[in-house]
Amino acid sequence: MAELTSFSMNRASDKLSLDKEKIAIEVKDWNLYYGSKRALHGVTMKLPENRVTAFIGPSGCGKSTLLRCFNRMNDLIDTVSIDGQMLLHGEDMYSKAMNVSALRRRVGMVFQKPNPFPKSIFENVCYGLRLQGVKDKQVLDETVEWALRGANLWGEVKDRLDDNALSLSGGQQQRLCIARAIAIKPEVLLLDEPTSALDPISTLAVEELIFELKKDFTILIVTHNMQQAARVSDYTAFMYMGDLVEYTDTDSLFTNPKLKQTEDYISGRYG
Amino acid sequence: MQKKEFSSHISNQLNRNLEELFNHILEMGGMVENQLDMALSALSNSDIKVAKEVIRFDKTINQAEMEIDRLCIRVLARQQPTASDLRLILSTIRIAIDLERMGDEICKLAKLVIKFQKSDPNVCSDFAGYSELVDITTRSREMLKVTLNAFARVSAEDAMSILDQEEVVDQVYAKACADVTSQFKKNPENVECLLEVMTALRASERLSDHALNIMESIIYLVQGKDIRNMDQGRLTEFLEKISGDE
Numbered sequence: 001m002a003e004l005t006s007f008s009m010n011r012a013s014d015k016l017s018l019d020k021e022k023i024a025i026e027v028k029d030w031n032l033y034y035g036s037k038r039a040l041h042g043v044t045m046k047l048p049e050n051r052v053t054a055f056i057g058p059s060g061c062g063k064s065t066l067l068r069c070f071n072r073m074n075d076l077i078d079t080v081s082i083d084g085q086m087l088l089h090g091e092d093m094y095s096k097a098m099n100v101s102a103l104r105r106r107v108g109m110v111f112q113k114p115n116p117f118p119k120s121i122f123e124n125v126c127y128g129l130r131l132q133g134v135k136d137k138q139v140l141d142e143t144v145e146w147a148l149r150g151a152n153l154w155g156e157v158k159d160r161l162d163d164n165a166l167s168l169s170g171g172q173q174q175r176l177c178i179a180r181a182i183a184i185k186p187e188v189l190l191l192d193e194p195t196s197a198l199d200p201i202s203t204l205a206v207e208e209l210i211f212e213l214k215k216d217f218t219i220l221i222v223t224h225n226m227q228q229a230a231r232v233s234d235y236t237a238f239m240y241m242g243d244l245v246e247y248t249d250t251d252s253l254f255t256n257p258k259l260k261q262t263e264d265y266i267s268g269r270y271g
Numbered sequence: 272m273q274k275k276e277f278s279s280h281i282s283n284q285l286n287r288n289l290e291e292l293f294n295h296i297l298e299m300g301g302m303v304e305n306q307l308d309m310a311l312s313a314l315s316n317s318d319i320k321v322a323k324e325v326i327r328f329d330k331t332i333n334q335a336e337m338e339i340d341r342l343c344i345r346v347l348a349r350q351q352p353t354a355s356d357l358r359l360i361l362s363t364i365r366i367a368i369d370l371e372r373m374g375d376e377i378c379k380l381a382k383l384v385i386k387f388q389k390s391d392p393n394v395c396s397d398f399a400g401y402s403e404l405v406d407i408t409t410r411s412r413e414m415l416k417v418t419l420n421a422f423a424r425v426s427a428e429d430a431m432s433i434l435d436q437e438e439v440v441d442q443v444y445a446k447a448c449a450d451v452t453s454q455f456k457k458n459p460e461n462v463e464c465l466l467e468v469m470t471a472l473r474a475s476e477r478l479s480d481h482a483l484n485i486m487e488s489i490i491y492l493v494q495g496k497d498i499r500n501m502d503q504g505r506l507t508e509f510l511e512k513i514s515g516d517e
Contacts, residue, residue, distance in 0.1 A: 024453065055410065108322070227351050230353070254357070255353070255354065255357060255358065255495065256352045256358070256495030257354050258352065262354075263354045263355060266353045266354055267280065267352065267353050267355065267356050268280045268281050268282055269276070269279045269280050269281070269356045
């Protein structure tokens with residue numbers, strides 16, 4: 001018989017706290033400029049390992065710009081300049097010694113629109129491995145299966161791995177892109193509005209996948225859909241006009257935000 | 272936080288629904304106030320007709336609770352409120368439950384009047400505990416008024432006074448119970464009536480508990496803080512702080 005004092009419910013009151021987390025990425029006083037326009041204003045934050053952190057905010061607030069900083073995608077834009085510090089497991093991501101290709105292997109990215117290569121499903125998933133020079137058929141087979149299972153797509157495509165990836169539905173294509181991203185086993189996975197081009201059912205499949213993937217990866221997601229941020233993330237960062245306005249555990253942010261600016265945004269007020 | 276904030280969303284549909292919820296609670300609160308006034312009148316004047324009206328009126332209060340639930344479910348399902356809007360929904364559900372239960376307790380007071388009136392119309396108010404019963408019910412009525420005003424103003428500044436009143440009610444209740452119990456031995460022939468008084472005393476004391484619960488829901492709405500089961504020291508400190516802030 002259960003003791004009268006026992007309490008078996010999961011305690012929703014046990015809040016997550018950044019102080020108790022292992023940190024994957026640390027951002028210190030991070031500024032980014034497009035030419036002379038300052039797009040990010042002294043962002044400082046710690047992004048916890050094996051958690052989903054969502055970035056929300058209105059268009060142009062800098063959330064995608066910040067996300068792209070985590071795998072140095074902004075390096076590809078000529079007018080961009082940055083200052084501040086960004087550390088991946090304590091390692092300076094912007095030091096001269098950092099190999100950018102190696103960094104991007106450690107920090108994978110999935111974009112808004114599914115962008116499979118016009119190749120077979122199999123070749124899409126093992127593309128990164130081939131770039132790394134992996135030729136062993138068994139390793140490739142095993143990794144492709146592992147990644148497709150991880151992306152919750154294996155059951156749907158296991159009998160048609162040689163089919164062109166473009167024959168898949170939008171939702172399947174996006175999960176394929178996630179499989180491609182995780183096949184090289186990155187430490188961090190960046191998702192830039194990964195479901196905005198998907199139907200509601202595919203969206204739920206990807207959200208469920210995100211929940212599963214955080215066991216193995218640190219996930220950072222930019223989303224315009226606040227309910228999605230509330231559903232999938234452990235921590236949420238609200239950004240506005242280049243500032244990190246409020247960053248805390250998702251439960252607190254969506255039930256009792258500390259700042260009125262956050263409250264106005266998430267509850268759809270004029271502000 | 273101000274009430275107008277619940278009408279400042281980009282979605283007018285959400286504005287309308289939250290405004291409606293707000294008004295529903297105030298309306299339901301007003302109904303319970305009326306019911307309580309009638310019960311007090313029935314108690315004071317041993318008026319069986321009014322007591323029966325109190326019991327009849329309870330159905331309307333129950334319907335109001337269901338209507339509020341329906342509206343809350345609709346807003347939750349269709350508009351996914353967040354932050355203070357979400358807290359408003361949760362507080363509204365809780366307050367409606369407390370108001371509905373207040374209605375049930377008030378009915379117990381009315382039933383006492385009817386039972387006494389049937390046994391002996393002249394003696395009921397002479398029983399031990401009867402004046403305390405009226406006293407507790409009057410205090411609970413005042414507490415309800417203060418809490419409904421607090422809800423209307425979206426303000427928790429009167430929380431401390433509700434807490435103080437509740438303590439007074441507890442003291443009066445304890446004394447009344449002791450008086451009634453002592454009468455059990457002295458007047459064993461009146462045990463049945465004394466038990467009825469005990470039941471009614473308990474009901475009137477519960478009214479003040481529900482008023483306190485409503486204030487707790489208002490504090491959650493305004494401050495986002497769940498103060499239920501908070502120990503006395505921390506609670507007093509917190510209430511003094513928010514009273515100062517507002």
